[in-house]
Amino acid sequence: MSTWNLNTWKISTKMMPETAKPETAKPETERSVSVTDTHKRTGSSPQSAQAKLVLNGVSHQYGDGESMLTVLDGLSCTVSAGELVAVVGPSGSGKSTFLSIAGALLTPSSGEVQIGGRSLAGLHARELADLRLHEIGFIFQGANLLPYLKVEEQLRFVAKLGRADKQQAARRADELLERLGLTARRRHYPDKLSGGERQRVAVARALMNDPSVILADEPTASLDADRGRDVTRLLAERVKAEGKAGVIVTHDERILPYCDRVLRLENGQLREG
C-alpha cells in the first residue's frame, strides 16, 4: 500500500461517498480497516463538490540558480468534507512548506491550490488574508493563543476580525466551548489553562469562523500522550460533525488512529501509508 502513487488515492477519495465516512473517530484497531475500505470504495458518483482542499501538481523551490532546493515536486492531494488526514514525514521533508501552501500563506512555484472550491491563483495578499480568515482554521504548535485575551475573547476576536454578527458569534462561541468542554474556563486567561485546554481553545478558535479547511501544525507537540489523544479526538469529532476538511501535520504516531488517512511526505510528494 505504501507504493500507491498519488493519483490512485486521489481518485479513490474523490469517488468515495460521503455517507460511507465514519461518523466519529475510530479506535486504533479499526484504522487499517478504514484505509482498506477507502481503497475498495470505488465506482460511486464523484464527490468533487465535497472536496474542500485540493492541491494539484504543486511544486515549490527555494533559492535560485545552482542552489535551488526543490521541496515539493508535483504534489497532489484532495481532502474531502468530514475527513481528517494526517501528514507525516521526517524533518526537512517539506511539511511546513506543504502546510504554508495549503494554508494560503505561501504561493507555490507551480501548481494549483483550491480551498472551499475556490482557486487561489491570482489572489492578492488582502484577498488571501480574507480567505484565511473565513475558509481556513489554523491550529499551531503550542496553541499560540493571545496571552492577554480570555478564552471566550479569543473566539470573539476571530469572529470580530471576520465581521461576524455579534449575537451569532456569541452563540457559536458558546456552542464550541460547550463541545470542547471549556465552558467552565471561558473567563480564564491562557496562562491559567493546562496545555491540553489551551490546545482545545485553539481548536475552538480554528472552528469559530466556520471555515472549510482546518490545518493543524503539530498540535500535540507540547502535550503528553493522553492530552494529545484527547485534543485529536475532539478535533476529529468536530471535523466530522461540521463537515470540515482536516489536515494534521504531525510527528506524533499516537494520534494517527484518529485520522481517516495517513499520508507520508517523501521526495516532495504525498504517498498513502
Next chain:
Amino acid sequence: MFLALREIRFSKTRYVLIVTIMLLVSFLVLFVTGLANGLGNATSSAVRNMPADHFIVQKDSDDRFARSTLHKEQIDEARAVAGTQGAEPMGVQMTTVTKKDSDSKIDIALFGVQADGWIVPKTVEGKGLTAAGKGQVLADRNLADSGAAIGDTIVDTATGMEWTIAGYTENQSYSHMPAVWMNDADWAAYRSELMAARGGEADTSYNTIALRVSGDQVDQLNASLSDASVISKSQAIMAIPGHKAEQSSLLMMIAFLYVISAFVLAVFFYVITIQKTSQFGILKAIGAKTRYLAGSVVAQILVLSIGSLAVGVALVLVMKAMLPAAMPFSLGGDTVLLSCGLFLVVALVGGLVSVVKVAKTDALDAIGRAGA
C-alpha cells in the same frame, strides 16, 4: 481597539510604567512651556502687546530700542510714507526710581509716547495718559508689588524728576521691568534732563517709531529713510535684552523633551512589538490584516498618550494655581492644546518604527514554530 485595550488591561504594570514616564515628560513639557511663556511675557509683553507691526530703529543699533536714536527728520520721513496715523514716535529708557520718601529702588522701563496715540496701552484702573497731565504716568500693575500705588510719587534716581502714578495698565513688562508710560512733553523734559545729567547736549529725540504699515510701505520706508531701517515686531522682541537667551535655552529644553518622549515611546513600543512578533505572525496567519494590527498599535499609543496628557495637564494646572504670583508662569488654553497636539504627533512618530515592524512581520513565521 479590541486588542489594544485588552492588552493594556492584561499587562497593567508594564503600561502603568510607560504612562508614568510619559506623564512626567508631558508635565515637564507643559511646565517649561509655561515658564518660557511667562519669561517671554516678562521680557517683552510691553512690545508684544503693542498694536504695531513694524518699528523703525537707527542703523547699527542691533535692533535695540535703547541703542537707537531717531531725530525729527526721520520721524518726518516715516510720516511721509506711513501717514501721521501710521507712525508713532516712542522713547524707551530703562531707569531706576524710588518711591518718594523711601529708599528701596525699583527698576522700570519708561515709555514716552503721544498721549492720544494708538500705542498707549489700555488703562485698567485709575486715569490714563493725557497731553495736559504733566508728570502723570500710567504704570504696569506689577509696580504695585514694589509698593507703588495709584497716587504715589516716584523719583528718578538719575535726574531727580518726579512723576505721579495716575493709573494702572496690565501686561506691560519690558526686560523683566514694569513699564511706565508718560506723555511726550514729560518724555522730552526727562530726555533733556538725562542728557544734561550725563554731560551731553540737551536732546529731545526718540528711540524708535512704531508703525502700522503694509509690506509695500516697509519697502518704501527702507528706501527713503536716512540712517534708519524698518524691523519687524518679532525682530524687535528678539532684540530685547535677555529675551533671546532665555527663550532659546528654554526652547531647546522643550525641543529636547519632545525628542526624548518620541524616543522613549519608540523604544518602549519597539521592544514590546519585537516581543510580540510571533503573535503578529499568528494573527496574520489567521487572517488579520496589517492595517488592523498597525491600527491596534496606534490605538494603544493614543490611549496611553491621551491618558498621560490628561493627568499631566491636570498636574500643571494644580501647580499653576499653587505657584507664587511673582513666578513668571503663563499657560493659556491654546498653548496647552498646541503642546498636547504636538505631544500626540511626536508619540505617533515614535510609534512609527513599531508599525513598520508589524507591517514587515510575515504570516509564514507562524508555521513550524512552537510557543507564542
